[in-house]
Amino acid sequence: xxxxxPPPIASWMLEHCIPGRRDQALAGDLEEAxxxxxxxxxxxxxxxxxxxxxxxxxLGDRTxxxxxxxxxxxxxxxxxxxxxxxxxxDVAWPASVAAWLVLNLVFIWTGMLAFAGMxxxxxxxxxxxxxxRAFAVAAAVxxxxxxxxxxxxxxxxxxxxxxxxRLLQPLGEIVDLGVRADxxxxxxxxxxxxxxxxxxxxxxxxPAVTVEWRSQGIDAAEREAEGTPEExxxxxxAAAHRTALLLVTAGLVNxxxxxVVMCQLPQNHHPTLGSLAMRAVRFVVIGSLAGWMGTYVYWxxxxxxxxxxxxxxxxxxxxxCAVGWMWVPAMTLFFEQDSAFGAGVAMVAAFLLVWELRRxxxxxxxxxxxxxxxxxxxxxxxxLYRSPAEPYGFVIALCLYGxxxxxxxxxxxxxxxxxxxxxxxxxxxxxxxxxxxxxPRREFGRAGLRVAALALPAILVTFWALLDGVAHRNRxxxxxxxxxxxxxxxxxxxxxxxxxxSSAHSGSGYExxxxxxxxxxxxxxxxxxxxxxxxPGTKQPVVIRFNGxxxxxxxxxxxxxxxxxxxxxxxxxxxxxxxxxxxxxxxAHQYLRSPIAVARCREIRVEVENRETEPGSIVLAVWLKxxxxxxxxxxxxxxxxxxxxxxxxxxxxxVFAIPAATKVRAFDEISVMMLPDSGHQxxxxxxxxxxxxxxxx
Amino acid sequence: MANRDYLGExxxxxxxxVNHLGDEAYGVPIARELEKLRGREVSVGSVYASLERLEGKxxxxxxxxxxxxxxxxxxxxxxxxxxxxLHQVQETRxxxxxxxxxxxxxxxxxx
Numbered sequence: 066x067x068x069x070x071p072p073p074i075a076s077w078m079l080e081h082c083i084p085g086r087r088d089q090a091l092a093g094d095l096e097e098a099x100x101x102x103x104x105x106x107x108x109x110x111x112x113x114x115x116x117x118x119x120x121x122x123x124l125g126d127r128t129x130x131x132x133x134x135x136x137x138x139x140x141x142x143x144x145x146x147x148x149x150x151x152x153x154x155d156v157a158w159p160a161s162v163a164a165w166l167v168l169n170l171v172f173i174w175t176g177m178l179a180f181a182g183m184x185x186x187x188x189x190x191x192x193x194x195x196x197x198r199a200f201a202v203a204a205a206v207x208x209x210x211x212x213x214x215x216x217x218x219x220x221x222x223x224x225x226x227x228x229x230x231r232l233l234q235p236l237g238e239i240v241d242l243g244v245r246a247d248x249x250x251x252x253x254x255x256x257x258x259x260x261x262x263x264x265x266x267x268x269x270x271x272p273a274v275t276v277e278w279r280s281q282g283i284d285a286a287e288r289e290a291e292g293t294p295e296e297x298x299x300x301x302x303a304a305a306h307r308t309a310l311l312l313v314t315a316g317l318v319n320x321x322x323x324x325v326v327m328c329q330l331p332q333n334h335h336p337t338l339g340s341l342a343m344r345a346v347r348f349v350v351i352g353s354l355a356g357w358m359g360t361y362v363y364w365x366x367x368x369x370x371x372x373x374x375x376x377x378x379x380x381x382x383x384x385x386c387a388v389g390w391m392w393v394p395a396m397t398l399f400f401e402q403d404s405a406f407g408a409g410v411a412m413v414a415a416f417l418l419v420w421e422l423r424r425x426x427x428x429x430x431x432x433x434x435x436x437x438x439x440x441x442x443x444x445x446x447x448x449l450y451r452s453p454a455e456p457y458g459f460v461i462a463l464c465l466y467g468x469x470x471x472x473x474x475x476x477x478x479x480x481x482x483x484x485x486x487x488x489x490x491x492x493x494x495x496x497x498x499x500x501x502x503x504x505p506r507r508e509f510g511r512a513g514l515r516v517a518a519l520a521l522p523a524i525l526v527t528f529w530a531l532l533d534g535v536a537h538r539n540r541x542x543x544x545x546x547x548x549x550x551x552x553x554x555x556x557x558x559x560x561x562x563x564x565x566x567s568s569a570h571s572g573s574g575y576e577x578x579x580x581x582x583x584x585x586x587x588x589x590x591x592x593x594x595x596x597x598x599x600x601p602g603t604k605q606p607v608v609i610r611f612n613g614x615x616x617x618x619x620x621x622x623x624x625x626x627x628x629x630x631x632x633x634x635x636x637x638x639x640x641x642x643x644x645x646x647x648x649x650x651x652x653a654h655q656y657l658r659s660p661i662a663v664a665r666c667r668e669i670r671v672e673v674e675n676r677e678t679e680p681g682s683i684v685l686a687v688w689l690k691x692x693x694x695x696x697x698x699x700x701x702x703x704x705x706x707x708x709x710x711x712x713x714x715x716x717x718x719x720v721f722a723i724p725a726a727t728k729v730r731a732f733d734e735i736s737v738m739m740l741p742d743s744g745h746q747x748x749x750x751x752x753x754x755x756x757x758x759x760x761x762x
Numbered sequence: 763m764a765n766r767d768y769l770g771e772x773x774x775x776x777x778x779x780v781n782h783l784g785d786e787a788y789g790v791p792i793a794r795e796l797e798k799l800r801g802r803e804v805s806v807g808s809v810y811a812s813l814e815r816l817e818g819k820x821x822x823x824x825x826x827x828x829x830x831x832x833x834x835x836x837x838x839x840x841x842x843x844x845x846x847x848l849h850q851v852q853e854t855r856x857x858x859x860x861x862x863x864x865x866x867x868x869x870x871x872x873x
Contacts, residue, residue, distance in 0.1 A: 090788070090826070090839030091806060091807060091810050093838065094788065094833070095806060096834045096836065097832055098790050110803075111806055111807065115805065116807075118805065118811045119811075122811050
């Protein structure tokens, strides 16, 4: 390569890898500088930086669209759940698919209209035609994108993402960040981005903003005449608003974390009222201190200008915010019990917090100009008056209705968020803030009094939450059949570990077992006596009552591993379902006290009890194993369908012949595996092994 | 509340450089000027990105020149500061000067 030519790959990158329309000036500049003696390394660095900057600018111009598309597609699973509920399943397939497509396009088009409405001055006015084209593109793109996502999801998540759509709650789906919900969001996200991508450069070249350095609009000469020094305020209303929001949110998040982590119910199942009261006091203090710490970190963050010139003392700000943070422990306790009171506490806390903040942050109040009374205009007052737009009233009403719906759907956290938003908006928009100069000393006293006055209700509510929480926990334990007698006397350390062990593994793909029955009385089973089988001439079969364990496992496991779930009850009384898309396999293992020679056995009869009510077939396979033999050494006896599966019609016997000559000479373990058909793979079969009969040869 | 936008450090230097270079204000001399002022290598791509942003705000305008052989037949893109850009620079200078006047003198503090 000649020194006079820049690196060709870097030149190619400059030409092809920078998105958007671009003239050749940049490439020409780099080439010109290269000719003046710059090195290849410099050219490479410049090229890579140009590509990176080009992409950042390209995506940065579309930040609003990307953020909006992400947020809107978050709602997609909820919309899908709604569509599944309202769609009529009796309609034939072409019409049903068309209806499904139209409903989904309505969702996407609504999102596009909402986005365009937010930027109506740039999109609607100038590029209404492009917006119509975007509608058509969305209609064309959505179905192929959805289909491609479906195929890819089925390829990578075998055997596909099975969902019971009718069981999904729309509100719960909004905050669902699982794989299934995220995969469902993909086609909506892609469609929104694809169809509206070309609209956004219009937003990027929005009219330039006039630079204004003098914010107050007061002439310097007037200031001099008044004898007041000229001020250059570092914070305007929007900056103060943002900073206050950040500080309060930081404190709130910290208080929430502390509430979840540190504010737990007492271990004792029957605590005294005094201990609960002390705990409530401690929790209120923890919530306030945690909020204080969270705000302190951000208040003293080096990048914040508020650190250099605070508009008010931090201690005053923290004291004011404490009236909201002190309610957080009670709120988290209620939410942990799935109680709707948590939403009410959240609303009260938000109301008090914002109410108090408005006293010390006048920047949060609406501008003066918005409250001009029409009566002041003496001339043409009637014709010039326009009633002010008040969209927040509708938002508050929507939040209240949404909160009611969320409570009805038992989505209390969502209800709490909506009620908090409604009360915040109500305080900000519908009340009058303090006017006049802030007097920190006076505000200190007032805030201290307010905190002291509100601490008692907060403690009482926390105390109530604790009382309710203990009662709720005890009630649950009683329903689950966990004895409380021992726990009451010995505290939580005496909680039966057996129950913990037998409960579902939260992270292993199993749902919790619903209402475990009382453990059956241990049946005294006569020890298996294999001796008669070994004796020549024995004709009587040996009956082995099944007293082993049931194991539930998922692929790729083929035998019980660390993620397998062991059930001590009988499958007839419990319901175990897969919480993910993988099928469940059930195995039953019966261990013998001493090995039996395979050559002495003619057949084995497996007596099962079937209470499966769902139609479909379940196949039962049997292996004989020697536990001391190497892995994989087993006699496979074959598989047979369980009689009466789907009819739930009781007992049946399956007979498996045992070959005389096998590699395994003796066995001391009988393994049984249930293999349900594809329709029942995600639910444990309700089939129990009653006993085995080993018939001598 | 009035909408505000403040000139950043790079934007201010760029406007000054474009003003200083006059008719010769295109990518290479502007980047060289910035390197001289800041004492470190400057990415020409980021210079263009900032200039385009300034153009979007109406503080500079650009026009394409004739292609030249030493640039591989690629045209230069000349930038020129607008009246609004000049006004913004003047305004920034005024504000900064006023702020600098309040800077304490370390020699006086020692006394």
